[in-house]
Amino acid sequence: MRDSSVKRSLGTDLTTMVKTSRVLLVGAGGIGCELLKNLVLTGFGEIHIVDLDTIDLSNLNRQFLFRHEHIKKSKALVAKEVAQKFRPDVKLEAYHANIMDKEFSIDWFESFTVIFNALDNLAARRYVNRMCLAAGVPLIESGTTGFNGQVQVIRKGETECYDCTPKEVPKTFAICTIRSTPSQPIHCIVWAKSWLLPELFGTGEDEATEIQADENTDNATEIAELRKEAFDMRELREALGTDEGYRKVFQKIFGKDIERLKNMEDMWKTRQKPQLLDFEVLDQKLSSIDPAIATKDQTTWTVEENFAVFRNSFNRLSNRLKELQAETDGGEPPILTFDKDDVDTLDFVAATANLRAIAFHIETKSKFDVKQMAGNIIPAIATTNAMTAGLCVLQSFKVLQQDMVHAKTVFLERSGARAINSESLNPPNPDCPVCSVPQIRVEIDPEVATVNDLVEGVLRMELGYSGEISLAIPGQVIYDVDCEDNLEKKLSNWGIRKGSFLTVKDDTIDDEKDLRVDIEIIIVEQSKSSSNGAMEVEDFKPAKLQKLIDIPLQPKPQLAAQPSPEPAASTNGDSVTGKRKREGSSDLTNEHNAKRIASTSVNEPIVLDDDDEGAITIDD
Numbered sequence: 001m002r003d004s005s006v007k008r009s010l011g012t013d014l015t016t017m018v019k020t021s022r023v024l025l026v027g028a029g030g031i032g033c034e035l036l037k038n039l040v041l042t043g044f045g046e047i048h049i050v051d052l053d054t055i056d057l058s059n060l061n062r063q064f065l066f067r068h069e070h071i072k073k074s075k076a077l078v079a080k081e082v083a084q085k086f087r088p089d090v091k092l093e094a095y096h097a098n099i100m101d102k103e104f105s106i107d108w109f110e111s112f113t114v115i116f117n118a119l120d121n122l123a124a125r126r127y128v129n130r131m132c133l134a135a136g137v138p139l140i141e142s143g144t145t146g147f148n149g150q151v152q153v154i155r156k157g158e159t160e161c162y163d164c165t166p167k168e169v170p171k172t173f174a175i176c177t178i179r180s181t182p183s184q185p186i187h188c189i190v191w192a193k194s195w196l197l198p199e200l201f202g203t204g205e206d207e208a209t210e211i212q213a214d215e216n217t218d219n220a221t222e223i224a225e226l227r228k229e230a231f232d233m234r235e236l237r238e239a240l241g242t243d244e245g246y247r248k249v250f251q252k253i254f255g256k257d258i259e260r261l262k263n264m265e266d267m268w269k270t271r272q273k274p275q276l277l278d279f280e281v282l283d284q285k286l287s288s289i290d291p292a293i294a295t296k297d298q299t300t301w302t303v304e305e306n307f308a309v310f311r312n313s314f315n316r317l318s319n320r321l322k323e324l325q326a327e328t329d330g331g332e333p334p335i336l337t338f339d340k341d342d343v344d345t346l347d348f349v350a351a352t353a354n355l356r357a358i359a360f361h362i363e364t365k366s367k368f369d370v371k372q373m374a375g376n377i378i379p380a381i382a383t384t385n386a387m388t389a390g391l392c393v394l395q396s397f398k399v400l401q402q403d404m405v406h407a408k409t410v411f412l413e414r415s416g417a418r419a420i421n422s423e424s425l426n427p428p429n430p431d432c433p434v435c436s437v438p439q440i441r442v443e444i445d446p447e448v449a450t451v452n453d454l455v456e457g458v459l460r461m462e463l464g465y466s467g468e469i470s471l472a473i474p475g476q477v478i479y480d481v482d483c484e485d486n487l488e489k490k491l492s493n494w495g496i497r498k499g500s501f502l503t504v505k506d507d508t509i510d511d512e513k514d515l516r517v518d519i520e521i522i523i524v525e526q527s528k529s530s531s532n533g534a535m536e537v538e539d540f541k542p543a544k545l546q547k548l549i550d551i552p553l554q555p556k557p558q559l560a561a562q563p564s565p566e567p568a569a570s571t572n573g574d575s576v577t578g579k580r581k582r583e584g585s586s587d588l589t590n591e592h593n594a595k596r597i598a599s600t601s602v603n604e605p606i607v608l609d610d611d612d613e614g615a616i617t618i619d620d
């Protein structure tokens, strides 16, 4: 029954394509749960689900596959179990794992027809984008923030990839703003969450991504002072769990430290000096504060109320840490880290951030607001997720049908005249640092292959590099003219194995010679024929190029504008007008205003139509 109605909507051909596809869903959160339900009910034959997280109480309002009894269980496994009940005949596979783990090889990515990203962070999105490009598998990328949503179709060589356009990076704050001169509530919240809490209950070696070392040399003395202050802080940890603990900590961070800052006259020429908070005065008023104040999360607390929540949460965290320490024998010392859903850490961050705000004459925030700001919470709206997940599936139909000309980037927004808008796909950005780099695959035997096997055997012998070259893994050069010593070392020394990426640069210094563009090596497993006994021993190579490619040359720097007889047809698709076109196909962007007509024929695909203004209407 269900199959026949799907067939009526999609047509026989598309229904068959859907049924025989093997797809990967990365992320089983807000969009992921909706998408899994859609994929299962549309009849996708085989669906693999990866998610590294466990289910949290706060997920239940929108991640509808999960119920209260699933809290703390794996998202991927529960999502699979629940979705399987919708259609027992669909093959579902779940992995409670990080998609960036090496166990997910390029070969494995390659085994999928389409991959769907339903993630919530830049690093994982970038990683999957790169793997899909390397594996040549189409990717449907999606994301939502509040009422806004976006679906992007990515296909190697045909469309923009995720990194073809620069992405906004999360906001960071200078260390001195956080530690010495806060001027906004967020500065106090980041201080409490990423400095104070780790100093007292964590490792103390705070590597919070939100706080950036300040390059300004004028602040060198201040930074040295801050280091000393951190050292004093570590001493305070001894007082955790004692009756005196909260007094010692309070008197240091809201007394001694503020006093020191106050005395740095230069700092307050254009700012209001901070004020000390008096421990004795606040401590005497403690008995008059209702202990239930911490549960009133929508009101802004008074200084006395913040003090009471500070004392209470500090003691709860201290006791927890002591208990953990008692349970651990040997190994890594236990730590407590911030989690917006861990009420003890949230109370501590809210109260100490507010006390700091009061000391610096900054507005205080309710616990509810602190939770949003400290947890980087962007309101998640179930309907936006559901619509976005639906659009992902509609776009995947275009990909399955190889109809990239009609695939779209789709936007959901509330501000415009329409809720759903779309744009034709852009061709790849020729300057993209990710997808414009030529890739080669090299098969290695990780146990024996050395840097020399790669440099001499593959780059020089097989690919014909003759001048100077360098070879790097992310963040580290492993070979260049100055580190010949590394040639005899095994690639495994740097953790290079199946799935690793290396960059090759042509460093030849010769004005007469054309330099090659940078290329990327992807390490793959040795194919059976090269590793089994069928191969003659003398033919065995620990590193071997899988397929020869032509490596383009770097464009020569133009000294003066030369008149060109013809517009260059080979500049990566750049037309003379400066508008990028896709090579060797009809211009995707010119399809933008094409009006397509809804069809009700049984064998015709579902209707996803543009009108003249580029918005999508969905008919059936």
Ligand SMILES: Nc1ncnc2c1ncn2[C@@H]1O[C@H](COP(=O)(O)OP(=O)(O)OP(=O)(O)O)[C@@H](O)[C@H]1O
Pocket: 026, 027, 028, 029, 030, 031, 032, 050, 051, 052, 053, 058, 059, 075, 097, 098, 099, 100, 118, 119, 120, 121, 124, 380
């Ligand atoms: N590297 C990764 N590998 C696998 N899954 C990931 C990875 N990074 C993020 N995820 C998963 O992607 C999903 C994103 O879903 P969503 O945006 O709804 O976030 P959430 O964590 O469920 O919700 P919230 O952040 O509001 O608590 C999460 O379930 C998260 O665990």
Ligand SMILES: [Zn+2]
Pocket: 160, 161, 162, 163, 164, 165, 428, 429, 432, 433, 434, 435, 436
């Ligand atoms: Zn790109």
